[in-house]
Amino acid sequence: MQIIWGVLTFCTAAVTKVEHIYAIRFFQGMAEASTFVGTHYILGSWYKPGELGKRSGIFTSSGLIGTLFSGILQAAVYKHLNGVAGRSGWRWLFIIDGVITLPIALYGFLIFPDVPATTKAFYLSEEERLLSSDRLDKGRDLTHEPPTWNLLKRVVSRWRWYACSLLFAISGETESFGSNNLMGQWLKAIGGYTVEQIDFYPSGMTAFAIVSTLVCATWTDSTRSRARWPVLVYMAICTIIASICILVWSSPTGLKFFAYYLAGASYAGQATTFAWANQICADDDQERGIVLASMNMWNNVINAWWPLVFYPATDAPRFTKGMWAMIGMSIATLLITWLVWYLERREKRIKSKSEVSLDGEDRTVDEKKSHEAHE
Incomplete structure (x- = not known):
């Protein structure tokens, strides 16, 4: 998706009509959609509640740093590249953005970790992979199956x-x-x-x-x-x-x-x-x-x-x-x-309350069995 995103960014530099931008932005929106939500899903798959805030903050801040850099980049491009090779500054900006995007997309193929249960990341040992999975599994439904009517029922009933x-x-x-x-x-x-x-x-x-x-x-x-x-x-x-x-x-x-x-x-x-x-x-x-x-x-x-x-x-x-x-x-x-x-x-x-009630029932059953065994 990021490679498609980068190619479309290059295409924006060559548009001649506003309708071209409409079409490009539509397909870019589809390509971008996986990145934001997908990254937050992956973060939630690797980190506990006490670790999530900082990691989500780093992800959001990295995007904001890109925005900060973008403002400085826009000013520099307009000042130094506007009119170079017959292209206006905004066209050069999209070319530079595309040049930045593609290497990062290729980097993602090597680094992106998937979820702990299925990760094949080269930088994790087998022991680390098992630890990553085991420390989060307690009390979690980690079903990775096609959606079912039961899923729909769970979502709409909560x-x-x-x-x-x-x-x-x-x-x-x-x-x-x-x-x-x-x-x-x-x-x-x-x-x-x-x-x-x-x-x-x-x-x-x-x-x-x-x-x-x-x-x-x-x-x-x-x-x-x-x-x-x-x-x-x-x-x-x-x-x-x-x-x-x-x-x-x-x-x-x-x-x-x-x-x-x-x-x-x-x-x-x-x-x-x-x-x-x-x-x-x-x-x-x-x-x-x-x-x-x-x-x-x-x-x-x-x-x-x-x-x-x-x-x-x-x-x-x-x-x-x-x-x-x-x-x-x-x-x-x-x-x-x-x-x-x-x-x-x-x-x-x-x-x-439900857990306390279940614990009480379990203790009662255990006490009864113990008493019967004693008799």
Whole structure:
């Protein structure tokens, strides 16, 4: 999929009509779909709850580092390659992106580990492979069979699919500051900034996103209860403050820079949300795969039309509708976070009572057998 992704990136450099871009982006979307969800699934297959946050944070941050590098790369390409060999700067950018992508895809063939039960990774000894599998198997349904009606029944009869999908469908939209490059559009609309500055200045948001993601994800692993919800609360509060600062248009430019950079905190929720879902569904691998894919799918369903309605380029530089929408989504994120937290606690409570009850029954049976044997 990544090789297809890289070839399509090269193709983008040669387009002559906007319809070409529509077609390329459609097939690129199909190629990209396996990477994000697949990686989170693999992480959940190798790591325990107390290890997942940090690993998910590293994965998310690596993508953000790519975004940070991309902003710097765009500025450099425009400055040094625009017009070279008769190609505009944006065409050179896609050529360079393709050159970067293909070696990484080939690297993946050598390094990607599959899941512990089936891994053939050359860098793991047989002892390490068995340890990787055994330490996670306790209490888990590791079925790797074709989907059945029983799987469908399990998924639709539990709260996990509904609540986790809703959580990322909503909370993922708080990333709109970065995913729609609102800061770049703001700088372009108010004028007074060069193309290089418009490409470079939004990198501050990405830098803050990287720091927030790594710090928050590592912190969640260090808490005794593996609590993920505080990160989503932190993220929502930051986006609410940022939106208010931008809505108050009379505020100084420096405060608006601060607001856009603070909004980078929204990316901290991505790693935590998927680590949380992996943790919630750890006892059923098939359900876990469906839940992770659905979370990403429903977020994309919302994101397909959300920016067109609330963040059109014509609304720059103020994005008044978008800021109010951001406040609404941030508040909704807080409510849904509470819902997932409550449902997870309730499930653990019910499971704990059930285990205590079963233990009691087992002890009663054992005591009866012991008494009969004694007689």
